[in-house]
Amino acid sequence: MASAQINDIKARIKSVSGTMQITKAMELVATSKLRYLKERAESSKPYMKVLLDSIGRLSSSLPSGESKYTEVRKGKTLYIVIAGDRGLAGGYNSNILKLAASLDTEGDGIYVPVGKKAVDSIARHEKEIFSLALSSVADAGVGQCMKLAEVIAEDFCLGRFTSVKLVYTRFASMLTQVPTAVEILPLTADSGEKSAEPLYEGDVEEIIEKIVPQYIGGAIHAAICEAAASECAARRTAMNSANKNAEEMISNLTLSFNRARQAVITQEITEIVSGAEAL
Amino acid sequence: MNALHLDIVCPDGELFAGEAKSILVTTDCGEIQIMRGHADLVATLKAGRAKLVTLSGEERCAAVSGGFVTVADGCVKVVATTFEFSDEIDLERAKRAKEAAEEKLRAAKDEREFAIAKAKLERALSRISVASGK
Numbered sequence: 001m002a003s004a005q006i007n008d009i010k011a012r013i014k015s016v017s018g019t020m021q022i023t024k025a026m027e028l029v030a031t032s033k034l035r036y037l038k039e040r041a042e043s044s045k046p047y048m049k050v051l052l053d054s055i056g057r058l059s060s061s062l063p064s065g066e067s068k069y070t071e072v073r074k075g076k077t078l079y080i081v082i083a084g085d086r087g088l089a090g091g092y093n094s095n096i097l098k099l100a101a102s103l104d105t106e107g108d109g110i111y112v113p114v115g116k117k118a119v120d121s122i123a124r125h126e127k128e129i130f131s132l133a134l135s136s137v138a139d140a141g142v143g144q145c146m147k148l149a150e151v152i153a154e155d156f157c158l159g160r161f162t163s164v165k166l167v168y169t170r171f172a173s174m175l176t177q178v179p180t181a182v183e184i185l186p187l188t189a190d191s192g193e194k195s196a197e198p199l200y201e202g203d204v205e206e207i208i209e210k211i212v213p214q215y216i217g218g219a220i221h222a223a224i225c226e227a228a229a230s231e232c233a234a235r236r237t238a239m240n241s242a243n244k245n246a247e248e249m250i251s252n253l254t255l256s257f258n259r260a261r262q263a264v265i266t267q268e269i270t271e272i273v274s275g276a277e278a279l
Numbered sequence: 280m281n282a283l284h285l286d287i288v289c290p291d292g293e294l295f296a297g298e299a300k301s302i303l304v305t306t307d308c309g310e311i312q313i314m315r316g317h318a319d320l321v322a323t324l325k326a327g328r329a330k331l332v333t334l335s336g337e338e339r340c341a342a343v344s345g346g347f348v349t350v351a352d353g354c355v356k357v358v359a360t361t362f363e364f365s366d367e368i369d370l371e372r373a374k375r376a377k378e379a380a381e382e383k384l385r386a387a388k389d390e391r392e393f394a395i396a397k398a399k400l401e402r403a404l405s406r407i408s409v410a411s412g413k
Contacts, residue, residue, distance in 0.1 A: 043292030050288045050356050054349045058321060142290045146360065198351065201308050201322030210307075210323045211347050214360065221290045 003264060009257040013250055020246035026088065027239035034174075034232040041171055041222075041229040048222040055215050058208070059187040061198060068157050069212050070187045075162035078110045078130060078152065079103065080220060082168040082227040083118035085137050090238030092169065092177070092231050093117040099179040100167045101125075110161050112148070114140065114224060130155075137231070140224050142217070149217030153209075156185055164216070168223040169230035175237060177230035184219050187212075282334055283315040287357040289346070294362050295331065302355060303330040304348050305405075313348075313355050320350040324359065326401040328409050340365040342409040344402040361402075368410040377403035 059070050081100045083093045097118065103109075110130045113119040115137040122129060133148045134140045152164060164185040170178045200207055285302055287295040303312040305327025312330075313320075329341045346359035380400035387393040 044290055046286075046293035046296070047288040047290050047358070050286055051358055054321075054347070054351075054356055054358060057349070057351055142360070145290075198319030198321050198349070201306050201311070201320065206307075207321055207323050207347070211321075214346060214358070218290055218358075 006257065006260050006264065009253055009260060013253045013257065016246050016249050016253065020243060020250070023239045023242040023246065027236055027243060030232050030236040030239060034229065034236060037225070037229040037232050038171070041225045044222040044225045047218060051215055051218050055187060055211070058211070069185060069208060072186055073159070073162040075159060076108055076110055077104070078112065078156075078161040078164045080112040080114065080164065080166045080168075080223075081118045081122065082137070082166070082224055083113070083115040083121070084227075084231040085116045087117065088238065089231055089235035092234035092238075093121075096167060096169050096179045096227075097121050099181060103165065103167065103181055112152075114220075114227075130161075134220075134224070137224060137228055140221075142221050145221040145224070146213070146217035149213045149215075149220060152185075152216055153213040162186070166219060166223050168227040169234075171226045171230045171233065174233055177234055182219075182223075184216060185212075281315050283313065283317070284354045285331075285357070286354070287331075287359065287362055289359045289362045291361075294364075298334055300332040300334055300336065302332070302357065303328075304343065304357060305329065306348070313350060315353070317350050317353075317355070319352075321347065323347045324357075326398065326405045328405060329357070329362070340409050342368060342402075342406040344405070363406070363409075365409050368406050370407065370410045373403050373406035373410065377407060 079100055081096065083096050087093060093115075100111075104127075108128075110128045111122045112130050112134065113122045113132070114134040116135065119132065119135050131148060131151065133144055133151075155161065156164065163183060166182045166184055168180060168182075170180045172178050281300060282298040283301070285295060285297065285299045286293070301312055301314045303310060304322075304324055306322040307325050308322070310327070311322065324343055324346045326344045327342075329343045331339045331341065333339065341362055341364045343357075343359050344361045346357065346362075348358070349356045377400065380396055380403055383396035384393065384400060387396050
């Protein structure tokens with residue numbers, strides 16, 4: 001009876017330490033990847049800043065009603081939801097998917113899922129999918145983002161959807177990542193006074209037509225970079241706490257193992273002593 | 280002083296931020312050179328060369344593959360899809376890309392494919408010409 005209990009505990013300890021080996025390895029991998037991903041996210045920031053700045057100026061200098069891109073219309077929304085390719089990253093995937101679901105109150109949103117987890121979840125909820133061009137975060141490069149952006153800009157002008165929202169996880173710090181939603185289309189003019197109209201090299205419409213896809217593509221790319229860093233940081237934190245929990249479990253189990261072993265020894269001695277006394 | 284404030288960014292990062300003498304870029308309407316005191320401007324870029332003249336008078340050539348340039352309040356911002364200085368260009372890779380693009384151009388079935396292949400060829404050619412210093 002007691003020895004069966006001892007064997008049980010032994011098996012538990014073995015399985016927990018096996019899991020711990022995996023979580024430890026994953027933590028190390030996440031830590032080393034994080035450094036590179038964080039740098040990439042940092043280096044995509046100046047581009048985004050300049051881009052937003054220029055777009056803001058540009059749209060505020062446009063005469064109102066001039067472009068489809070600044071016009072606020074009623075209609076569907078396109079959600080670009082960026083989650084991870086793999087799980088085991090704490091609440092990373094579920095938080096971002098929850099945020100996306102809470103935004104789409106009407107339930108008629110069109111989706112561009114980025115990352116395998118987003119693809120799976122959106123397919124499961126039977127939502128309308130716009131494109132699967134970026135189904136894997138790891139392979140999403142600038143080129144693909146730009147290509148997708150062109151299709152998005154085209155369909156936006158045709159009115160298939162009338163606003164575009166980016167749903168991604170902002171990398172606030174190594175320990176905090178915030179699920180965020182940003183509206184990238186229609187363009188919102190700078191709140192300041194209307195700036196003077198600059199010189200346009202060529203036709204205004206054509207220029208806007210060319211710049212907006214770049215802006216969308218740039219925004220998607222920057223968001224993916226940031227989300228990838230967030231995913232890695234979330235995974236590292238999750239694995240770190242998994243390690244701590246495993247250590248605690250092992251120490252508790254070892255304690256009960258020793259107690260059980262001691263109990264068996266004590267019982268055997270009692271039996272021997274009482275047997276000797278009976279003689 | 281004849282310095283202008285210049286920012287060059289592409290999705291991979293910031294390539295230049297600070298003062299320069301002038302910047303020459305290839306817009307859809309042709310090459311323009313921007314110096315201090317330029318009027319506010321918005322122009323789209325096409326695949327082609329760019330030339331940056333630093334404060335010390337040094338010239339640096341680069342291959343750009345699209346994007347746009349804005350001038351506002353004396354600040355020049357070049358927002359490029361890719362921007363490579365001549366010493367960073369992989370000439371062999373550009374040559375291979377040129378061959379591949381030519382192949383695709385011949386095989387193109389519709390207008391869209393043709394346009395994509397043409398844009399690829401233009402990018403490769405601008406890289407080659409910048410890298411070989413012509």
